[in-house]
Amino acid sequence: MGDRNAGLFLPKSNAILPNQQSNPMSDSSTIVTPIFSVDYENFQHEVIEASHQRPILVDLWADWCSPCLVIAPILKQLIEAYDGELLLAKVEVDEGKNMKLAGQYQVRGFPTLILFQNGAEQGRFHGAKPRHFIDAFIQQHAQF
Secondary structure, three states: OOOOOOOOEOOOOOOOOOOOEEOOOOOOOEEEOOEEEOOOOOHHHHHHHHHHOOOEEEEEEOOOOHHHHHHHHHHHHHHHHOOOOOEEEEEEOOOOOOHHHHHHOOOOOOOEEEEEEOOEEEEEEEOOOOHHHHHHHHHHHOOO
């Protein structure tokens, strides 16, 4: 559901990041999408491994889930406010093998948001929450 081209920014380092693309305008710059879709097959690389570079908030959601649709624009605004310091990986649980991720992380309801950093889960919550709650959650569990 997320637009893979929305909210592009230049990263602060030359580290390998999820969804990295070459910038045809420059030899040394890369463009990273701060909000991107991820699936069962690439979760290990794009979330777990990439979380060693910066924290990644994972949104496990479904298109039939009303609270998931409510929280989506809040998450988009919040991620944009972090200006590249935090990424958002969206997992549509009804696509392909993605429900296996929900089982692996013992997700019992949607949306469930899990913060990963340094290759490990740092915290989680479920349900639609206001922006101030999500921001406080990130500040409590992420290291910038």
